[in-house]
Amino acid sequence: MxxxxxxxxxxxxxxxxxxxxxxxxxxxxxxxxxxxxxxxxxxxxxxxxxxxxxxxxxxxxxxxxxxxEPIQVISPLTITTHITHSVDEGQLLAQNLLMKCGVPFHIIQKAYLLMEDHAELSGAILIDSKTGRRLDESHGNGKGIRVSRMDWRDENFKKWNREIAANQNDRLKEAITLASKVSMHQATVAELCWSDDPDYTTGYVASKKFGYQRITSLKEYGDEQGCRIFFVNSSEDITKYIDYLKKNPVLIQWEVNHD
Ligand code: PML
Ligand code: MG
Ligand code: MG
Ligand code: MG
Structure with a gap:
């Protein structure tokens, strides 16, 4: 057929x-x-x-x-939500999770400095998880890498949401879809993200090992500075990795026995 x-x-x-x-x-x-x-x-x-x-x-x-290209069907990352009560608490947790994924503390510090210098980016910054060097600048328009060609069919997302997340939120669906596609690739060590929308303070650290770790306060309400950083193993072919992020079509599909 x-x-x-x-x-x-x-x-x-x-x-x-x-x-x-x-x-x-x-x-x-x-x-x-x-x-x-x-x-x-x-x-x-x-x-x-x-x-x-x-x-x-x-x-x-x-x-x-x-x-x-043929569509790749993958499972969503597992989800854990951490309710945090201040940005300091949320940020500390995010940094600890990144370290557990293997990103050294001084590289995380470098990443935060890079992020502050590039507040206007609409795509993701790629950072070498061993040196802190930015890897995406020579690719595309300098606006960061836009991950594309992924989705999660509504019926399947709703089923997952009812049984696992109980959070009827399109933003969550879009974020887990992206994070699952990104984490799937062997070059990804971890992703750190929070929204650039002033009315949304939740973000996450995602990785193959620990799944989608949601953190409810990664920035102050009203702040328009978002973040999307991929910590990358640069011994992988970065041009191929970026091509995967932009071009490979991926659908998320949750099967009951996968979680
Ligand atoms: C969530 O888990 O609720 C989504 C967090 C990240 C949202 C990123 C965005 O708004 O683009
Ligand atoms: Mg859709
Ligand atoms: Mg967006
Ligand atoms: Mg946004």
Whole structure:
């Protein structure tokens, strides 16, 4: 039987100017859908771009394209939620988790300095987990790496959510989808992320070993500075790794006996 083709639908929205001309990033979104679902995906992404807490965009682009590569189906990372009561507590926990994943403390410090210098990035920063060197600068537009071509079908996410997370939140779905795709690759040591949305303080540390470790306070309410850093084993081929992040289509599928 021939599988139906999937389509990658992507959105990016910014304020003042397009991203590549230095505009402020407002919102982005990814879907991987069947032909009949493209219209619904475009509607959903358009709504997301128009109703965002980072502001009203005056530039947006929504595009779709057929995906020729075979779709890889993977399990979601396991999820653990840590309720923290201050940013200090949350940040300390995140740093401890990164160290447990094998990222030395001085590299974590270097990563935070890099992040402060590049507050305007809309994609992920890739950092060598042994030297702290940034690895993504010569790839793409200098805006960081945008992980693309991944999704989690709604019915399966809802089932997982009912039984595991009990948190009806599209943001959680999008974040676990991305983190699961990223963690899957052998070059990824760990990911550190929190939202750039001023009304959302939860973030996570993700890794193959410890799964998706959610932390409820990684920044102050109202802060628009987000973070997405991948700590990478640079003995892997970085060009191939970036290609995987941008191009390889991945669907998340939760099976009851996987968790
Ligand atoms: C984002 O908003 O882009 C990142 C959200 C990360 C945390 C999502 C969650 O686990 O609630
Ligand atoms: Mg985003
Ligand atoms: Mg969808
Ligand atoms: Mg955001």
């Amino acid at each position: 021939r599988e139906l083709p999937y389509y990658s639908v992507r959105m990016r929205a910014s304020k003042s100017k397009p991203h590549e001309e230095g505009g402020k990033h407002i919102s982005g979104g990814e879907q991987l859908v069947l032909f009949d679902e493209i219209r619904g995906a475009v509607d959903k992404l358009l709504l997301k771009s128009l109703t965002h807490s980072r502001g009203t965009p005056d530039f947006a682009q929504i595009q779709f394209e057929i995906v020729d």
